[in-house]
Amino acid sequence: MDITGRKLFVKALLEEGVDTIFAYPGGMIVDLLDELYKTEGIRVILPRHEQALVHEAEGYARATGKPGVCLVTSGPGATNTITAIADAHYDSVPLVIFTGQVPQGLIGNDAFQEVDIVGMTRSIVKYGYTVRDRKALGEKIKMAFHIATTGKPGPVLLDIPKDIQTTSGPSEYPDYVAIRGYKPNESVHIGQLKKAYKLLKSAKHPIILAGGGIHVSGAEKELVTFAEKMNIPVVTTIMGKGSIPENHPLYVGNSGMHGRFAANIAVTECDVLLSIGTRFNDRITGDLNEFAPHAKIIHVDVDTASISRNVVVDIPVVSDAKLALSKMIDWAEPMKTDKWLAEIKQWNEEHPLSMPQGKSHELSPQCIMEGINEVFPKGIVVTDVGQHQMWATQYIKCGHDKKMVTSGGLGTMGFGFPAAIGAKIGAPKKDIICITGDGGFQMNMQEMATAICEHVPIVICLINNENLGMVRQMQQLFYGKRYEAVSLRKRVGMDTPKPLDPNYPEYVPDFMGIAASYGAYGIRVTKNEDVIAALKEAKKHKDAPTIVEFIVSADELVLPMVKGGNPMSEMILK
Amino acid sequence: MDHTMKNRFIALYVENDVGVLAKVSGLFSGKSYNLQSLTVGMTERDDVSRMTICVSSDDVTFEQIKKQLNSMVEVIKVLDLTCVPVCMKEILYAKIKDLDHDGMDAVFRIAETFRVRVKDIGIDCLILECMQTERKNNELVALLKRQFHNKVEIVRGGPVAIESISTTDSK
Structure with missing residues (x-):
């Protein structure tokens, strides 16, 4: 039996296990809201602005590991989400954003509250699509959830014209969809990984640089086990912070523009850098010519396009962080890094992180x-x-x-x-x-x-x-x-x-x-x-x-710091 | 790694759907890749289009371009045609106007030398239809512009390429 698009929309959410949706109403989604009203089991959160709405969905996604689901209306409702969508794109947060759209007959007429939101967000979404055929609605919603949550996660935008919401069509929601242009990497090239491991094993001054990819793939435990088994110090990016507990003896600190002195010097001085789940953002590398100048670089990332993009790497490994680390744990043997660890410890003692204490009555x-x-x-x-x-x-x-x-x-x-x-x-x-x-x-x-x-x-x-x-x-x-x-x-x-x-x-x-x-x-x-x-x-x-x-006093500074574009070894400490 | 800028060719199979061309071309402008030409047309399958793209880049950027294209959901397959034997031609029409008798003669001579057809002719103007390699077309355009300054109107289709069957490079 055929059902309306709006009914299929809610059915799809339930089948995807969506328990919370962040929604801001408007004329082009009022049908969908009406259907949500009749549905049990989905909490509808009403924020006060669509940008905040998408940030809330991001927070939800990063706390739960589930995709954040957003529903906004056409025109200004949709354009207000753009900054937050870009944010999710850069930090690989799985989001499914549904935007209402004017009926297809009005698209292109500069109708009231009509914008080409798919066009506007093209470079900041993993996938964006305007549904033009009611028959394809179920498949497209399935695609949206699949693409947002697999591989390197990210935001997916689905634009649903009002007539698609009200037209009847197939009631099936597929439980699988094959996308010929989308094959996220689910395995690891063992030969390449062995090469990487061999290089790492040969190092005298190895460093692991752990990025946000560790959190995304849930590889925190594997990272710690691997580092412990190998006795390799770990530096994190800001997104990778917490992937190894901060009181762990192998943890050096954050690297980057406002990172720890010892962490930046360790990256500069290391001879093999195993970086996992980071794209070598300029805030991490500083002057690219001076970044890890003595190091052979191994780069593990699930996204092929992130490898050798900012930094040319010696051994690329396209893989999910958890998968690569679990394999390497099987091979891991302790390395003699005691001298290297002592050196790093000494840098940390020379320049520990601490703020100059101001006048006693001021809050630090x-x-x-x-x-x-x-x-x-x-x-x-x-x-x-x-x-x-x-x-x-x-x-x-x-x-x-x-x-x-x-x-x-x-x-x-x-x-x-x-x-x-x-x-x-x-x-x-x-x-x-x-x-x-x-x-x-x-x-x-x-x-x-x-x-x-x-x-x-x-x-x-x-x-x-x-x-x-x-x-x-x-x-x-x-x-x-x-x-x-x-x-x-x-x-x-x-x-x-x-x-x-x-x-x-x-x-x-x-x-x-x-x-x-x-x-x-x-x-x-x-x-x-x-x-x-x-x-x-x-x-x-x-x-x-x-x-x-x-x-707090306005004169409190964030130190140490590296001036943008300078080498990471040139830190302003005071 | 080669850091010299070279023209490189990609054949791209994409979904034949609204917005795909904008997405692909947007990648080149958004990331400041130097796009030389892009042609797109239907293929033997209704739901697949094929693009022939020419970019000018060094090795590192070219690798990145291929990866970025590959990571698009709408892109089905990326073929690097830079170093494989291909059949590749570009269509070009040149309309040359305000010609006197000698000028007419000169154009015919050029057409004969370049082995291109005179497709249409009027009292003082004619149209050349050129189906040649892009480089040959460049040479022809340069010559026409020099000889018939301000009298030439050019339209080009951009190169279209397919992998050769035999191994001879017919580029």
Whole structure:
């Protein structure tokens, strides 16, 4: 018996095991929403903006490992999702985004709320398609879920015109779909892997560089076992942070622009670099000519196109991280790396990660991060983008039961708060800590309403320095302290000679007032000694989110750092 | 690895569907690959189109281009034609206008030398139909432009290629 497209849509969601959908209504999806209303078993989350909606789905996906499912209307509903889709694309987050579209008869007419969303998102989705034939709807939805979740995961966009939703057609939802142009790599070339292993075994100064691919393939345990069996030190990227517990003796630290001194020197000095699940982003490599200059590079990645793209590698291995590591574990024999490990330890002791302690009454970002470590030993830390993000990657201790979710590739301000909401919706039993800044938080602050209405008790650690600190830091170090367009409080730069009007508000905005107006909790912290108590208090709240606002000086810098385009060995330490 | 820029050829089997051409061509503009020509047409199968693409790149970029094309869901198969024997031709029409008697003669001589057909003719103008290699067409265009400055109108189809059956390179 034939059924309408809208009925098949909901049937497909149920068969895919979708329990949560993030949806913002509009004229071109009202039929689909009507069908969801009649369906049991799918929770519909209503965010307050479509960009935040997709970030919430990203947070959900990264907390659960399941695809985040989004439903938005045509036109502005669809265009609002674009930034977040790009974010998911760069960080390999599985998403299925359904956009409503005007009826096919109106496509191309510049109809009300019509945009070519498939065209607009072509370069930032794994696959995008406008369904033009009701008969193909089931197959296309199946394709969307299959493509989003297999191989290197990513966002898939399916544009469904209104007439497809209402037209009757086949009721079957396929449980398998063959796509001739899509064959994700599911095996590993053993010969190539053996070659890689042999090279690694021959090294005197080996390093494993672990990227986000370790988390995507769930290879954390295999990574640790392999490193332990071989006695090889591990460096992580920001996306790979937590793939090996931070207190592990083989863990060196994060590498990259704001990485640990020892980690960057170790990568520079190593003779064989085994990198797994990272695409050698410029924030990791710095000046490409000076990146790991003495090293033979082995690159394991599930995506062929990521190999030899930024860095020319000596032994490419196209494989899922877990698969490659499990095979190599069988061969692993301990290497004599004690001298090398001692050398790395010494670099770490010479230049440990620690912030210069400012005047005693000022709150230090390091102290905040350490407080979070103490009060929340487990759970998921979700960060926004900026200085607080770098402090989090430097000082938050991650491991296999404490994950970090961050916008790594695109660096999307406004990501953190909605992604934390999505993570909590996906993993309600876990502590979700959102670390954000006053800039990034304000980009999606409207989601306070979503968090309240959906009963999402997350802890928002808002590092408030009244500035867009990351850019301010660049201006301070490299642009003669000309602070243009970075102050979020004052109307001109922070160091303006003109005194402020005495009636000018002390906080713009007053985040405690924001919390109160939404019916959330608010705690403002200005002293180091109050950090722990505030976080403990926030942890108690189980019915609504808590904003813990930390007032921090704008002069706090993220150090060490490597200036963009410089070699990784040239770190600014002080 | 060869770092010199060379013209390289790819045959691409793609889904015959809306937006596929835009996706493929968008890859070249989006990633700043130097696209020389792209032709596309139907094949023996209704649901498959075949493109012949010429890019100018070094070895590293070319490898990357092939990988990027391969990773597209809409791309069914990527064939590198750079180093295999192929039959490859390009269609080119040249309309030459405002010719006097001597000019006419000159064009006929050129046509004879290049072995191209005079397809259409008027009192003072004619159309050459050239089915040759891209390089030969380039030479012809250069000659026509020099001899008949501002009188030449050129339209080119871009090279179309298929793998040879015999091993002789007929490129």
